[in-house]
Amino acid sequence: DAGVTQSPTHLIKTRGQQVTLRCSPKSGHDTVSWYQQALGQGPQFIFQYYEEEERQRGNFPDRFSGHQFPNYSSELNVNALLLGDSALYLCASSSPRGGYTFGSGTRLTVV
């Protein structure tokens, strides 16, 4: 049973560009949350998607947007990249019964 799959694993982008990260949830999970983990810090909540809608959002600017598809997979989009957006982006899926399963993350480097 595959867990949470994230792609790509690593990515290098130039300041000002746009990036799309992808996440496939664990089988049986219908909710996807995205976290940003900067170096030396814990994961910070970006937003959560459920039933193809953003259910809750953390303290992140509108440059961060997302989408959830009918098959529960999700994308995280970041526009106008800043150097400070360099981080590990984690996707976590969950079901109504609770319990988060994290993917291995996408390491984004903005140069």
Place this chain on the structure above:
Amino acid sequence: DQQVKQNSPSLSVQEGRISILNCDYTNSMFDYFLWYKKYPAEGPTFLISISSIKDKNEDGRFTVFLNKSAKHLSLHIVPSQPGDSAVYFCAASVFGDNDMRFGAGTRLTVKP
């Protein structure tokens, strides 16, 4: 705002001894606390949790203690094993709020 704090960036213990990882929080609304373990190049893995109605939860070698008055929780690992070497994150949430708040993590090294 750092609502969940892990003040020790690293901890080193000898195999077989007890490891104690600490976590403090500031938001008295938090009612559910979790510990995650993270190996390099992997995502965080759920380890153990505790509800605010309890002050202790045990699962094998892992025990979490919650002191609500002090807004403090700790994770005890007994006995520690080299395979326990990882970064441990403390996390807290409020029932109905999907924004789980994480501490910055403590890197545990268990020496053989």
